Amino acid sequence: xxxxxxxxxxxxxxxxxxxxxxxxxxxxxxxxxxxxxxxxxxxxxxxxxxxxxxxxxxxxxxxxxxxxxxxxxxxxxxxxxxxxxxxxxxxxxxxxxxxxxxxxxxxxxxxxxxxxxxxxxxxxxxxxxxxxxxxxxxxxxxxxxxxxxxxxxxxxx
Amino acid sequence: xxxxxxxxxxxxxxxxxxxxxxxxxxxxxxxxxxxxxxxxxxxxxxxxxxxxxxxxxxxxxxxxxxxxxxxxxxxxxxxxxxxxxxxxxxxxxxxxxxxxxxxxxxxxxxxxxxxxxxxxxxxxxxxxxxxxxxxxxxxxxxxxxxxxxxxxxxxxx
Amino acid sequence: xxxxxxxxxxxxxxxxxxxxxxxxxxxxxxxxxxxxxxxxxxxxxxxxxxxxxxxxxxxxxxxxxxxxxxxxxxxxxxxxxxxxxxxxxxxxxxxxxxxxxxxxxxxxxxxxxxxxxxxxxxxxxxxxxxxxxxxxxxxxxxxxxxxxxxxxxxxxx
Amino acid sequence: xxxxxxxxxxxxxxxxxxxxxxxxxxxxxxxxxxxxxxxxxxxxxxxxxxxxxxxxxxxxxxxxxxxxxxxxxxxxxxxxxxxxxxxxxxxxxxxxxxxxxxxxxxxxxxxxxxxxxxxxxxxxxxxxxxxxxxxxxxxxxxxxxxxxxxxxxxxxx
Amino acid sequence: xxxxxxxxxxxxxxxxxxxxxxxxxxxxxxxxxxxxxxxxxxxxxxxxxxxxxxxxxxxxxxxxxxxxxxxxxxxxxxxxxxxxxxxxxxxxxxxxxxxxxxxxxxxxxxxxxxxxxxxxxxxxxxxxxxxxxxxxxxxxxxxxxxxxxxxxxxxxx
Amino acid sequence: xxxxxxxxxxxxxxxxxxxxxxxxxxxxxxxxxxxxxxxxxxxxxxxxxxxxxxxxxxxxxxxxxxxxxxxxxxxxxxxxxxxxxxxxxxxxxxxxxxxxxxxxxxxxxxxxxxxxxxxxxxxxxxxxxxxxxxxxxxxxxxxxxxxxxxxxxxxxx
Numbered sequence: 001x002x003x004x005x006x007x008x009x010x011x012x013x014x015x016x017x018x019x020x021x022x023x024x025x026x027x028x029x030x031x032x033x034x035x036x037x038x039x040x041x042x043x044x045x046x047x048x049x050x051x052x053x054x055x056x057x058x059x060x061x062x063x064x065x066x067x068x069x070x071x072x073x074x075x076x077x078x079x080x081x082x083x084x085x086x087x088x089x090x091x092x093x094x095x096x097x098x099x100x101x102x103x104x105x106x107x108x109x110x111x112x113x114x115x116x117x118x119x120x121x122x123x124x125x126x127x128x129x130x131x132x133x134x135x136x137x138x139x140x141x142x143x144x145x146x147x148x149x150x151x152x153x154x155x156x157x
Numbered sequence: 158x159x160x161x162x163x164x165x166x167x168x169x170x171x172x173x174x175x176x177x178x179x180x181x182x183x184x185x186x187x188x189x190x191x192x193x194x195x196x197x198x199x200x201x202x203x204x205x206x207x208x209x210x211x212x213x214x215x216x217x218x219x220x221x222x223x224x225x226x227x228x229x230x231x232x233x234x235x236x237x238x239x240x241x242x243x244x245x246x247x248x249x250x251x252x253x254x255x256x257x258x259x260x261x262x263x264x265x266x267x268x269x270x271x272x273x274x275x276x277x278x279x280x281x282x283x284x285x286x287x288x289x290x291x292x293x294x295x296x297x298x299x300x301x302x303x304x305x306x307x308x309x310x311x312x313x314x
Numbered sequence: 315x316x317x318x319x320x321x322x323x324x325x326x327x328x329x330x331x332x333x334x335x336x337x338x339x340x341x342x343x344x345x346x347x348x349x350x351x352x353x354x355x356x357x358x359x360x361x362x363x364x365x366x367x368x369x370x371x372x373x374x375x376x377x378x379x380x381x382x383x384x385x386x387x388x389x390x391x392x393x394x395x396x397x398x399x400x401x402x403x404x405x406x407x408x409x410x411x412x413x414x415x416x417x418x419x420x421x422x423x424x425x426x427x428x429x430x431x432x433x434x435x436x437x438x439x440x441x442x443x444x445x446x447x448x449x450x451x452x453x454x455x456x457x458x459x460x461x462x463x464x465x466x467x468x469x470x471x
Numbered sequence: 472x473x474x475x476x477x478x479x480x481x482x483x484x485x486x487x488x489x490x491x492x493x494x495x496x497x498x499x500x501x502x503x504x505x506x507x508x509x510x511x512x513x514x515x516x517x518x519x520x521x522x523x524x525x526x527x528x529x530x531x532x533x534x535x536x537x538x539x540x541x542x543x544x545x546x547x548x549x550x551x552x553x554x555x556x557x558x559x560x561x562x563x564x565x566x567x568x569x570x571x572x573x574x575x576x577x578x579x580x581x582x583x584x585x586x587x588x589x590x591x592x593x594x595x596x597x598x599x600x601x602x603x604x605x606x607x608x609x610x611x612x613x614x615x616x617x618x619x620x621x622x623x624x625x626x627x628x
Numbered sequence: 629x630x631x632x633x634x635x636x637x638x639x640x641x642x643x644x645x646x647x648x649x650x651x652x653x654x655x656x657x658x659x660x661x662x663x664x665x666x667x668x669x670x671x672x673x674x675x676x677x678x679x680x681x682x683x684x685x686x687x688x689x690x691x692x693x694x695x696x697x698x699x700x701x702x703x704x705x706x707x708x709x710x711x712x713x714x715x716x717x718x719x720x721x722x723x724x725x726x727x728x729x730x731x732x733x734x735x736x737x738x739x740x741x742x743x744x745x746x747x748x749x750x751x752x753x754x755x756x757x758x759x760x761x762x763x764x765x766x767x768x769x770x771x772x773x774x775x776x777x778x779x780x781x782x783x784x785x
Numbered sequence: 786x787x788x789x790x791x792x793x794x795x796x797x798x799x800x801x802x803x804x805x806x807x808x809x810x811x812x813x814x815x816x817x818x819x820x821x822x823x824x825x826x827x828x829x830x831x832x833x834x835x836x837x838x839x840x841x842x843x844x845x846x847x848x849x850x851x852x853x854x855x856x857x858x859x860x861x862x863x864x865x866x867x868x869x870x871x872x873x874x875x876x877x878x879x880x881x882x883x884x885x886x887x888x889x890x891x892x893x894x895x896x897x898x899x900x901x902x903x904x905x906x907x908x909x910x911x912x913x914x915x916x917x918x919x920x921x922x923x924x925x926x927x928x929x930x931x932x933x934x935x936x937x938x939x940x941x942x
């Protein structure tokens with residue numbers, strides 16, 4: 001079985017050396033859902049109307065969070081993102097969050113996409129917690145990635 | 158129904174004024190789980206033995222992330238935390254993450270505990286993603302909080 | 315004539331000691347304007363309609379910037395803000411920005427309000443610079459402050 | 472008329488994809504002025520003499536601020552700057568601030584130069600605010616830029 | 629012998645709970661030295677004359693670094709500093725650095741003073757490294773602290 | 786004698802232009818020691834056993850600190866590190882810290898390695914300060930560097 005690559009042979013954490021890896025275009029898409037109550041969804045959906053900043057606030061937080069990934073996740077490399085996009089969709093009792101990040105670099109942007117989802121989701125959580133402290137951020141996961149030695153990976157349903 | 162408190166009457170985002178709220182001791186406990194495969198759990202559990210830095214890395218990231226909450230979540234207030242504790246437990250195919258944050262202040266620390274869980278969980282995700290890109294961070298949620306006008310809240314199972 | 319308080323008797327920069335000052339409620343309101351062309355104003359005003367995130371993006375950036383003041387302005391004290399509010403209004407060829415910040419602390423929040431205006435204004439600048447690279451951020455200034463030993467100050471017109 | 476490039480077709484904010492743009496040398500020069508009173512200018516000019524750290528403090532803040540642009544302006548890309556230079560000049564009742572930033576990258580450094588001007592200007596403001604709370608940071612604007620598809624742009628007087 | 633207080637009974641890192649400690653005035657003074665060559669000292673001392681920004685740059689970096697301590701040292705509490713002062717003195721082949729930090733809070737500012745010394749020293753190192761890559765930052769240590777349950781502590785020579 | 790490269794001809798601080806320098810692989814190794822008492826070393830060495838997070842905490846802080854160098858040292862360029870490694874070794878009364886940083890870029894990573902040593906050392910200091918407030922971080926220095934115009938440099942003993 002493969003070892004955990006972020007540990008050296010003594011089990012000590014390190015930032016893995018990516019200096020010898022090829023510079024390629026890389027993308028990653030991650031998603032998650034904030035599960036709440038239908039009446040809270042109705043409050044947030046008012047944001048589709050010309051009323052409220054809820055989704056815009058979470059979108060900006062997700063973009064800013066994705067850019068700050070290497071500052072938050074200790075063993076992540078610093079990667080300048082060439083684009084970040086945050087989308088939302090509504091279920092009956094949940095808000096879906098999808099983030100796509102891109103770079104041209106020596107390592108992938110999975111963590112940037114995942115961090116964007118988590119921070120956007122927590123920002124939604126923050127804005128609804130007074131009406132629903134029981135909301136749950138769930139299913140934060142990588143959906144698809146391209147670029148790098150391993151090439152295309154997509155989640156099997 | 159109550160409105161979303163982070164929006165003014167025009168629906169615009171703002172940092173709510175907490176200047177008139179009482180300074181009280183406040184705690185919040187949040188949890189989540191990183192779901193992966195049993196063989197990956199075995200790799201990480203080796204960290205219980207004197208081998209590896211996996212859990213320590215995630216723990217430090219969670220503590221640092223909790224302290225940076227107001228920098229990540231746009232409408233969160235800056236709260237000096239009086240303590241942060243990050244614990245892990247193992248299921249067959251998942252790692253449980255529990256964070257407890259405390260402060261003495263004018264607003265609660267729910268978001269600090271939740272952010273700690275998310276960042277610790279993403280850090281675990283980062284360390285196992287080479288062996289399991291399909292891992293999922295799930296059930297990130299508030300479990301319990303005390304302090305403030307509303308007093309004790311605990312999740313109903 | 316009064317000396318510059320941020321310098322010691324040798325002219326060296328320091329963070330002034332506020333440890334002996336009274337803890338009082340303090341507010342500051344600052345404003346500024348981004349001057350551009352009427353056709354660009356029309357593009358941004360579309361944001362009043364249910365269309366675009368321009369003002370929400372600048373508002374969130376202004377709030378986040380105000381919270382990060384002590385990290386940006388070297389001799390500013392770290393002040394937990396109890397509220398921040400960012401408002402916009404439109405002139406024929408300019409967008410007005412007004413930020414109000416509040417705290418309960420030992421020193422004032424003028425710089426927090428001013429930093430909020432500057433970062434919100436630069437964010438607007440960023441979003442319109444492809445259509446108007448000649449836009450100008452101007453009249454960034456304190457309008458009003460309360461609290462502290464000197465009490466109420468308001469700009470004379 | 473051109474649309475605002477930072478918005479997608481639904482008006483939602485995003486970090487524009489620059490992954491397909493050419494890597495070129497890019498420069499930007501921006502300027503601004505802090506308007507105060509002649510007696511305050513005299514206090515600050517003492518810094519030309521071997522006395523005070525006023526201008527050095529603002530210079531360092533401007534350089535550090537320029538490097539932090541992508542952390543402050545939500546839709547800005549992360550750009551490693553190859554140089555930053557901050558200059559000051561004195562008028563009768565104002566201090567001029569000029570910042571030149573350079574990079575080799577896929578997008579321009581206008582916002583880095585402008586952010587450097589704003590943070591240097593706010594730092595000056597902070598240092599003189601006890602003697603002149605009415606000071607105004609004004610005329611923060613791009614003067615010149617080179618590199619990229621559009622090539623050289625210079626402000627028309 | 630006393631245990632390490634930053635570890636729980638299982639040896640796991642945590643942010644110690646200071647919520648029950650008294651709020652007192654606290655100060656800490658730390659110092660260190662950058663050892664280099666006499667000819668480099670001569671270059672830097674030119675900064676005493678109206679020539680150069682070397683010491684001012686290191687001073688501002690030290691102040692900013694002290695304010696960022698809890699963001700750098702994982703188990704440090706967030707403490708708003710009421711003042712920070714950075715002083716330099718010259719030996720034949722070294723530059724002495726002394727930082728005094730103050731707060732009113734529930735835990736001490738030793739780490740803030742020490743971090744200020746280290747960042748100011750590294751900044752000097754950065755500025756002279758082209759002429760003396762062999763310079764050494766040494767003797768970074770706490771000299772004196774007051775406040776808190778243990779009261780006054782001073783280094784025995 | 787060579788001038789200080791971080792100053793312009795007027796003695797003003799600037800970020801030196803590295804835009805014309807070659808992009809090469811660069812490494813730097815720096816080291817330092819935290820001097821304490823033998824009984825404290827014994828407490829920390831327990832971390833070699835499956836007991837405590839002391840070294841892991843310092844290691845993560847050192848890696849994160851190295852990545853944040855350009856945010857801490859005002860005139861440092863932003864360099865994406867391709868790897869960072871932090872090692873510890875024990876003497877009778879001191880803990881040795883060694884950090885190796887690598888990049889592919891236009892300027893060296895000496896400051897990144899040195900900052901990693903200083904932050905790891907300060908984190909150890911923080912964890913032992915309750916039992917040994919007199920501990921001293923010493924001998925923080927560059928040991929070796931490769932890459933760039935000057936090529937290989939190694940410390941002469």
